[in-house]
Amino acid sequence: MDAKKVLEAALLCAARALPERELRSLFDGALDTPQLRNLLQQLKLDWQDRGLELVQIASGWRFQSRPELHIFLERLNPDKPPRYSRAVLETLAIIAYRQPVTRGDIEDIRGVAVGSQIIKQLEDRGWIEEIGYRETVGRPALLATTRQFLDDLGLQSLADLPLLQGEDGDDSAAAQTHLFAALEQAAGAAQAEPFTPDFFADQGMALVNAPAARLAADISDISATPSIPSPPPEPGQ
Template identity: 35%
Template structure:
């Protein structure tokens, strides 16, 4: 059991992207329950240890991540300013995230401005991707969020996005 846990820990440490329970099970040829128990055990251990990082569940997998309070020093080590998105880009991203798959015209309508520039930027940053074409005249492009979006924003899946505030029906 302790050996299994160490083995799972080694894989989690060496993985480049969040690694899922299924993938761990596949590689280690262990029953899913055993893998899950090992991962949850590790997660709890790192939590209790109160160290500089924890084992986070993100984008359908598990990954070691540093705690937010140490971001300033790490950025200093990396020599990078905080990367961020403009408010306009964040708005566009939010609309895509909640309404996907969505065509550009609908994003424009919600935001009341042309979202072309911000949308292009989000595609280049690989937060948004083309997911298909809508079956209406002109076959406009449908946009959706990427797996990278989940990774960047620390989300397990889209269902983890907080519910959008009600706006549908007007109160009398």
């Protein structure tokens, strides 16, 4: 049996991203990791001019629709996702870049109180979680982003986010605008409440002036809201 066809069928039929250890199990030890990755790269090239693309994210490998097709596919799903406020997405951005952080850390950066409902919304979405407690008075919970956050934004790791530095630059504002827009798109945020472009710069967290090609690739990855095949409903559903 053609191993590449087996991988293709497994990935297309899966309702979630498949890690490499599960993909190797398809072949009962006949393929090692380098061979598997070579086949996955070949498969990725096979699909480079088609409506779906093979990508690697934090949880593994999956097929997803190409970003430029989302406008058409959304017509099949008229229901809009929950909309999140600017405060929710600013909180998410701070956690992503400064993690692990406490609620007090977030309040110090934003300059306003962070309501419990904001944290709960992000927890309900599966984008943040408590990972421990800071050993200080009151032992406040430490918050960090989850693997689900990376998967939903099409990232392999937090390293795929545009880097931060202490000094602002000419390209930082544009990069931040794209980043915030991508978060809004992924979370279904209200467009009536856009982020302030220099929000991070005001906090001494300006985006690095990365080469244009690298920055464009980062933003493209973050903006890609995935659309993967879903299994048929169970009888009676």
